[in-house]
Amino acid sequence: MRTAARLDAGVSLPGEPGYEKATRVFNLSAPARPAAAVTATTPEQVQAAVRYARAARLPVRVHTTGHASAAGRPMDGALLVRPRLRGRVRADAGRRIARIPAGTTWGEVVREVARQGLAVAHGSSALVGAVGYLLGGGVSFYGRTAGLASNAVRAVELVTADGEARRVDAASDPELFWAVRGGGGGLGVVTAVEVGLFPASQVVTGAAFWPAAQAGRLLPAWLAWSRHAPEEATTSLRIIDLPPGPDLPSHLRSGPVVCVDGAVLAATPDDVRTARRQAEDLLGPLRAIAVPIVDTWRPAAPAAVLGAHLDAPDPVPFIGDHMLLDGLGGDAADAFLRVAGEGSGSPLVLAGFRHLGGAFDRPDPAGGALTRVRGPYAYMASGAPIGPVTGTALREHCAKIRDALAPWDTGWTVPSLVESAAQPQRHLTEQEVRGVDRVRTRVDPDGLFRGDVAPNATALAADRR
Ligand SMILES: Cc1cc2nc3c(=O)[nH]c(=O)nc-3n(C[C@H](O)[C@H](O)[C@H](O)COP(=O)(O)OP(=O)(O)OC[C@H]3O[C@@H](n4cnc5c(N)ncnc54)[C@H](O)[C@@H]3O)c2cc1C
Structure with missing residues (x-):
């Protein structure tokens, strides 16, 4: 790896300062051992990490808290990006929307929206990362009335494989916005989400x-x-x-x-x-x-x-x-x-x-x-x-x-x-899987994020390995 470019991107190797923090996981049964790792606190740092990974020919993996570390594929040989974006959760009571920087856990979100008399379809644990949960569906104790939490996502900010930072919603890129919500991952590094809120007295x-x-x-x-x-x-x-x-x-x-x-x-x-x-x-x-x-x-x-x-x-x-x-x-x-x-x-x-x-x-x-x-x-x-x-x-x-x-x-x-990468899993119909694959092929033609795709969420032969 080119050391100067790596250090510029804030990327650490095993044994270097920063590696241990970026690779920490909640599920200690499934430690993350990527080739290199970075904790990114701004979208620009995420962009720098993605550009570095392309130049160094490293596939990119993403996690925030590692609650789901056993559900992902091994990270050998990859650059792990751990988004811990600076900034607070901002709740807009009038529009009933909260903007959540990636890396934020549900405890922080719930506290902020409660100040406005509102609630969000959060997970059971205050420590789960809001973004990982929302991208994977999200089963809330409000779900029988609020539905799957990912349906409440109104916009996603992400850095795609070309290093571009985008804000994607139903108007700006309907296909990518569709695929990123429950499509099985591998579409980029999400830096923030906007999510709908509801009244809770x-x-x-x-x-x-x-x-x-x-x-x-x-x-x-x-x-x-x-x-x-x-x-x-x-x-x-x-x-x-x-x-x-x-x-x-x-x-x-x-x-x-x-x-x-x-x-x-x-x-x-x-x-x-x-x-x-x-x-x-x-x-x-x-x-x-x-x-x-x-x-x-x-x-x-x-x-x-x-x-x-x-x-x-x-x-x-x-x-x-x-x-x-x-x-x-x-x-x-x-x-x-x-x-x-x-x-x-x-x-x-x-x-x-x-x-x-x-x-x-x-x-x-x-x-x-x-x-x-x-x-x-x-x-x-x-x-x-x-x-x-x-x-x-x-x-x-x-x-x-x-x-x-x-x-x-x-x-x-x-x-x-899903508890482990090895367990049987099926979230989408074959038609839906093919639809998400088409979006992945468009936004990540070289498969930079391929390792982040959930097993069974792709029909592409190379991604099934
Ligand atoms: C104690 C506990 C309680 C839980 N309670 C619930 C519950 O009530 N309801 C429920 O539905 N689930 C629940 N879960 C499961 C939890 O929602 C998933 O493990 C979820 O994936 C955790 O997200 P995370 O970001 O914290 O985890 P991570 O392991 O950090 O991330 C999981 C995956 O999400 C993706 N991801 C995370 N952040 C980003 C990002 N910024 N950009 C792109 N991709 C990203 C990556 O593919 C990553 O591999 C619980 C899990 C635990 C351990």
């Missing part, structure tokens, strides 16, 4: 926990409720079995638990009473089955939704799986609990379902390549290869649950929920 949110022994009654009850649930409610039910640790809350120390968490949205003050009743319609019958060990469900300001799902506060190693399921009923509940419930020997930390449907299922005519979720439940599982639990044991158990749930597997997945 209050939410009813929290998590209730029961001993896992109650799962045989709670899961069928939750599934039965979900079939007629109001769209304002987006919830999940999981079996959680956290490894022992000093910071673990006492209610999670005594073995596996069933957790029902999520949010019910009251968009306006007039909706607050309805939202409380809707939450009670879910929780009342569950509380009647058994008294929860802990129950934090309560009316709250919208920012409280970020705490409901109990996501890890620090980087951890994890290995997991994801499918979109349909037709879940009593048989599915039994099949699932046999392999994931109490006494199943599951080494997983969590396994369960997120209720989708509602607006998730409705295609948005103004949306991107991925505009709807093709299944009413997302199955998600995850375990930590720590202590006696090995990665092999986790993968084998994920395979066991996958087999047990096979009768309900739709074959579809959501990119933002």
